[in-house]
Amino acid sequence: MRAAVCSEYGPPEVAHIQVMPAPAMSPTQARVRVSAASVNFPDVLIMANEYQMQVPTPFIPGSEFSGVVVETGDDVGTAASTVKVGDRVVGTVLCGAFAQEVTVEAEMLTPIPDGVDLSIAAAFGVAHRTSYHALRSVARVQPGEELIVLGAGGGVGLAAVQLGSVLGASVTAVASSPAKLDAAAARGATKFVNYREVDLRSALKELLPGGADVVLDPVGGDLAEPALRCLRWGGRFVTVGYASGTIPRIPLNLVLLKGIQVLGFQFLNFAVNAADEMQRNEAELLDLLVSGRAVPHIGATFAFEDVVAALRMVADGRAIGKVMLDLGSQ
Numbered sequence: 299m300r301a302a303v304c305s306e307y308g309p310p311e312v313a314h315i316q317v318m319p320a321p322a323m324s325p326t327q328a329r330v331r332v333s334a335a336s337v338n339f340p341d342v343l344i345m346a347n348e349y350q351m352q353v354p355t356p357f358i359p360g361s362e363f364s365g366v367v368v369e370t371g372d373d374v375g376t377a378a379s380t381v382k383v384g385d386r387v388v389g390t391v392l393c394g395a396f397a398q399e400v401t402v403e404a405e406m407l408t409p410i411p412d413g414v415d416l417s418i419a420a421a422f423g424v425a426h427r428t429s430y431h432a433l434r435s436v437a438r439v440q441p442g443e444e445l446i447v448l449g450a451g452g453g454v455g456l457a458a459v460q461l462g463s464v465l466g467a468s469v470t471a472v473a474s475s476p477a478k479l480d481a482a483a484a485r486g487a488t489k490f491v492n493y494r495e496v497d498l499r500s501a502l503k504e505l506l507p508g509g510a511d512v513v514l515d516p517v518g519g520d521l522a523e524p525a526l527r528c529l530r531w532g533g534r535f536v537t538v539g540y541a542s543g544t545i546p547r548i549p550l551n552l553v554l555l556k557g558i559q560v561l562g563f564q565f566l567n568f569a570v571n572a573a574d575e576m577q578r579n580e581a582e583l584l585d586l587l588v589s590g591r592a593v594p595h596i597g598a599t600f601a602f603e604d605v606v607a608a609l610r611m612v613a614d615g616r617a618i619g620k621v622m623l624d625l626g627s628q
Contacts, residue, residue, distance in 0.1 A: 301397035302605045305356040307347040310609030313359065313396075315602070321394065321401045328381055328404040329369035334420040335395045336362035337600075337621040338453065339541050342613045344393060348543075353393050359609075360395030360623075364388040364410060364420035374404040386410040388419040396605060398625060411588050421594035421620040422587055425453035428538055429461050430583050432514060432563040435575045437536045441466025443511035446502065446525055449541055450487065451478020453620045454516040456595050460485040464591060467512070470505060472498065472521065474615065481595055481618050499524035509533065522546035526558065534559045541615070595619030 299320045302313045323329050341359045343349040367385045374380055381387055387407040394400045410419045433439045445462045449455040450471035462469045463486030470489040471482035479490045491501045498521060502510070509530025515522055519542025526535050526548060535558055540546075553560060569576055586592035597618035600608040602625050611617050 299398040301358045303356055304345045304359050307345065307355060309346065310342060310606050310613050312345065313606050313609060320399050323369065323371055323401045325371040325373040326403055327371050327401045328367050328374055328407060329399055329401050330365040330387060331368045332363045332365040332395065332398060332400055333626040334364050334417040335360050335623040335625060336420050337608045337612050337623060338362060338424055339612055342609055358394045358397050361392060362390050362420055362424050363395040363400060364416040370404060380404055381407050381409065386416060388423055390423060396623060414587060417596065417622055418594060421596050421622060425457040425620065426461065426583060426592060426594060428454050429458040431568055431576065431579050432536050432538050433458060433461055433465060434579050435572060436561050436563045437512045437534045439465045439467050439512055443467045444506055446470045446472060446510045446513045448472045448515045448521045448525055449517040450482040451618050452516065452541060454538060456481060456485055456619045458514045459487045460592055464586065478618055485595065493521060499527055502528040514538065517541045518546045519544040523548060526552060529556060529558055532557045534561055536561045536563060538563045596622055599624055
């Protein structure tokens with residue numbers, strides 16, 4: 299099979315496509331012929347060896363994919379909810395998705411509902427799940443609340459804008475360009491700040507004189523503190539990632555004086571410690587997808603051969619919504 303391979307740690311340009319053996323499959327796994335893969339910022343970090351978990355080289359990057367099951371292990375099929383050959387599925391892995399085939403534990407695959415495009419399914423998973431779990435279960439956003447979304451033009455940010463609106467919040471989008479803010483407006487944001495053109499703290503104070511109830515931050519860096527300062531008494535600041543590459547340092551006196559809650563969302567811990575809420579949220583998200591109330595914005599789609607260009611777009615912060623790789627014709 300053909301796969302994008304990271305043979306040494308470094309920037310996106312270290313990735314190269316080569317022919318290699320198909321991945322081995324255990325009795326509890328399924329083999330998926332990949333149709334579409336989503337390019338996410340953690341993929342860039344893993345390749346640079348800057349992620350929270352190290353993957354030894356050489357490896358195949360890519361964490362989010364959709365496709366068709368072409369083979370199942372001998373132990374797959376014993377559970378009522380398992381997948382079978384021919385099923386259209388979506389899944390996530392730490393790495394391995396940027397290839398014609400990927401093997402994954404069958405129980406980690408989710409069948410794609412009829413009528414949902416494979417690319418849409420691959421683009422929906424990580425960003426919308428991260429945003430929805432963070433907003434619904436961590437921030438506990440309520441109708442009528444004021445929500446600030448940092449990095450509102452990216453995959454997680456645009457999903458948070460859309461889902462925050464679905465949950466009934468009034469959304470203020472913070473992004474780095476007019477194009478990203480236009481995309482946020484199309485997803486339901488009603489107030490907008492281009493932080494490259496104005497002072498973020500001053501702009502937020504003018505837009506939200508009474509303060510915000512919630513900040514969702516997938517960016518970190520220099521945006522975190524001014525956004526936190528704009529929370530009203532008892533506000534909630536939720537961190538979900540650091541796309542800026544810098545983990546912010548928050549002055550704790552702000553937390554004390556404002557009675558702020560600083561919260562975090564991370565998939566593994568949430569799945570282990572809030573299984574019931576996760577199951578509820580996943581069912582609600584699936585309904586939103588099927589009904590068309592929550593649909594990912596695919597800002598760019600690249601041919602598999604252009605995987606470096608796709609990774610570079612994400613690394614440089616130029617992506618609007620999701621960046622996809624098309625492997626369907628491979």
